[in-house]
Amino acid sequence: MTYHAQNELPMLQVAQLCWQVKQKCILDNLSFTIQPGEFVGLIGPNGAGKSSLLRCLYGKHQATSGSIQLNGQHIQDYSRRALAQKIAVVLQEPSASFEMSVMDVIRMGLTPNKSLLAFDTPEDRYAIQCAAEKVDLQHKITQNFNSLSGGEKQRALIARAIIQSTDILIMDEPTNHLDVRHQVEVLELARELGITVIVSIHDLNLAAAFCDRLILLKDGQMIAQGSPEAVLTEQSLKQVFEVDACVDVHPFNQKLRITFALRNTPLPLPKTCSTIEKQKSESQSTQIEKQPNKQQQTTKTLQAAGKSPVIGKPQVMHKIKFGQVGFE
Numbered sequence: 001m002t003y004h005a006q007n008e009l010p011m012l013q014v015a016q017l018c019w020q021v022k023q024k025c026i027l028d029n030l031s032f033t034i035q036p037g038e039f040v041g042l043i044g045p046n047g048a049g050k051s052s053l054l055r056c057l058y059g060k061h062q063a064t065s066g067s068i069q070l071n072g073q074h075i076q077d078y079s080r081r082a083l084a085q086k087i088a089v090v091l092q093e094p095s096a097s098f099e100m101s102v103m104d105v106i107r108m109g110l111t112p113n114k115s116l117l118a119f120d121t122p123e124d125r126y127a128i129q130c131a132a133e134k135v136d137l138q139h140k141i142t143q144n145f146n147s148l149s150g151g152e153k154q155r156a157l158i159a160r161a162i163i164q165s166t167d168i169l170i171m172d173e174p175t176n177h178l179d180v181r182h183q184v185e186v187l188e189l190a191r192e193l194g195i196t197v198i199v200s201i202h203d204l205n206l207a208a209a210f211c212d213r214l215i216l217l218k219d220g221q222m223i224a225q226g227s228p229e230a231v232l233t234e235q236s237l238k239q240v241f242e243v244d245a246c247v248d249v250h251p252f253n254q255k256l257r258i259t260f261a262l263r264n265t266p267l268p269l270p271k272t273c274s275t276i277e278k279q280k281s282e283s284q285s286t287q288i289e290k291q292p293n294k295q296q297q298t299t300k301t302l303q304a305a306g307k308s309p310v311i312g313k314p315q316v317m318h319k320i321k322f323g324q325v326g327f328e
């Protein structure tokens, strides 16, 4: 994270932000600040409000109450063009399909800073070429954007954001369509830009590896914010995602490593087996009282399970004992 003087004005200041749709509260009283150069991750389960919060931050949604200030000025006081000069946005799915080449899509990043009728300068063409190379699409620059794979589209939109040359980059699940190498590369790329990055992300290991700070949301409320170490605890993950997680340190990069288990108790035996186990233990307590012989015990267990005893086949008992199969 870049150094910030203690009293430096936050780049973004969000105060008691609420956003409602038809009386339903989607974002509930969120307050936080973001400093220049910070890499901030929004995390939380599906429907937590990550995309809604990002949409408020880049001015697509207007807050129902509360405020968002960018460099000390209310976000709704910026014109669309002025906002596009400050904030670049990479969305999960492009809202429009672009019947144009990759080069033209990337070139769109230049428009907030150029007049509409201006021709490309050699510097513009160089910037487009460099941005395409950065996202590893230089060989597809003339291809139609709509014919790209999901991951390639995502990278083209990131190239468009790169040449927009803004102070803030907002990305909504930018790693969604990407393979592992490109996931890491996209986040590295965003980090290398040295600008403020706000990213919603589901992969908590990537969030821990790349983000300076995390904001953990659930049901539109902020559950925690702070360093990955402060936010990604086993308790908070259990509370928010309802899964058991093991949080330790990755030996490669010394960043947090999160491993999930859906349950921390052994899987229950199949119903037939556990029923039989229960009946068996009841049978055993009966055995202590009455001391029946082994054959009587077997018969009693099988009868309790509603099955006919098969005398002279002890392997059936063996199967019951180890819970491998039922009688079916």
Ligand SMILES: Nc1ncnc2c1ncn2[C@@H]1O[C@H](COP(=O)(O)OP(=O)(O)OP(=O)(O)O)[C@@H](O)[C@H]1O
Pocket: 021, 026, 044, 045, 046, 047, 048, 049, 050, 051, 052, 053
């Ligand atoms: N325009 C809208 N109208 C009605 N409900 C909406 C609208 N936008 C979002 N919501 C609701 O708000 C909640 C939060 O949605 P949002 O997309 O912000 O969550 P998210 O954390 O980004 O989820 P995911 O991880 O699944 O992308 C959801 O219940 C969603 O259905």
